[in-house]
Amino acid sequence: MDPVLRIREYQRDRVNFVLENVDLAMANSLRRVMMADLPTVAIDLVVVEANTTVLPDEFIVHRLGMVPLVSTNCDAAIRYTRDCNCEGESCEFCSMILTLHVKCNESITMDVTSNHLELQPHPEKGIEEAGEEPVRRTENFGLPVGKNDPDVDPILICKIRKGQELKVKCQVKKGIAKEHAKWSPCSAVAFEYDPHNKLRHTSYWYETDEKAEWPLGENAREEEPSREDELFDFNAKPNKFYFDVETDGSLGAQEVVMKVCDTFASSENVADERST
Amino acid sequence: MNAPNRYELYVIEEGETPVEVIEDTKIPNAATIKILKQDHTLGNMLRAQLLTMPQVLFAGYKVPHPLHPYFILKIQTDGTITPDLVLSEACNQLIGTLSTLESKFKREFSFKEADGGPGAASAAGGAFATSDDPYGTGAGTGGGAGWGNRDDYLDF
Ligand SMILES: [Zn+2]
Secondary structure, eight states, X not given: OOOEEEEEEEETTEEEEEEESSOHHHHHHHHHHHHHTOOEEXXXXXXXXXXXXXXXXXXXXXXXXXXXXXXXXXXXXXXXXGGSTTTTSOOTTTOEXXXXXXXXXXXXXXXXXXXXXXXXXXXXXXXXXXXXXXXXSOTTTTSBTTTTOTTSOOOEEEEEXXXXXXXXXXXXXXXXXXXXXXXXXXXXXXXXXXXXXXTOSSOOOOSSOHHHHSOOOGGGGGSOOOOTTOOOOTTOOXXXXXXXXXXXXXXXXXXXXXXXHHHHHHHHHHHHHHHO | OOOOOGGGGTOOOTTOOSEEEEEOXXXXXXXXXEEETOXXXXXXXXXXXHXXXXXXXXXXXXXXXXXXXXXXXXXXXXSSSOHHHHHXXXXXXXXXHHHHHHHHHHHXXXXXXXXXXXXXXXXXXXXXXXXXXTTOOHHHHOSTTOSOOSTTTTOO
């Protein structure tokens, strides 16, 4: 039977869909791929040139790493350093440079935010070989999500007072969330099946009344509740899955969902080719 | 400092064979297949697909240790097909399912865009307009400066 798909809600950074006629294993693998297998870019190496803020270097570096950066079309726009011909030198094909330099000269508390991160031209031109990656990048590729957009609040990195300064140089690298969660394009993936618990894959703890203490969620409207006299069907299998994918903005929700099928099929291809 | 590179969990190194088939000598038509640099994502899915096939008598997988980046798949067939061929068949079926799924997603997304793009339907709802459009770019303005370029997300 062919899978049936229905998108219930779709926004730039979020998509809610119902998937039917697939196996639980398939639906769960889909979820796993969205969370951990899609490449994005993030700040990976930081040189702290000056830090007179109240936060220690490591603290700030960690915060910088977590800033979501625009990663549209990441597959074609940047290489992994480990696959690059520069042999770990971090050239323009496998990295980007973001800098941040903020000093407070007034008697105020100043916010250092992701808006202060500036993209710099790459000093290490790639080796003479052809590399199309840089031209495939969108205008804002590698910049913090929402930078220069007055409607988006920037991400606070730290606060400084008069006389304090923060100056850092960051290398942006491509990676996946299996290496570090900062590379995950998703901030949350909700996954549900069998909202009435007809399959008894779980048992609810309760004080006095199970039904009153475990109110039904939105997805319960999609399925018939079990009747009082209905016998337990121990052969039944889950068949309808409810997803809600929310991204951090590095990739759009559509790109996440579309890339899953690709990424996923390629790992099966590997398994297939080698087994025969 | 002595930790292995995290990417060793999922990148096949020089000299490693991604799939290794070990035929079982004691059970007929059975094989143990070791798949490197893959985890439950692929393992569980292959297992489930194999179990739907009538020629398969047994299929099971395990990740022997969470720090060792491989899984083991055990398959026994009824003898009409060898375990490695049945695995290959299962992979093809999964790839087939995924490509239908991909085209369904494409179709659904194109319908949603015809309806006015992301957020249009719910932004019209009024009260929730702000929360449904957290980046305030609205449905119509999108494009150029926005980061979530909708239909042109791969258009270069
Ligand atoms: Zn390089």
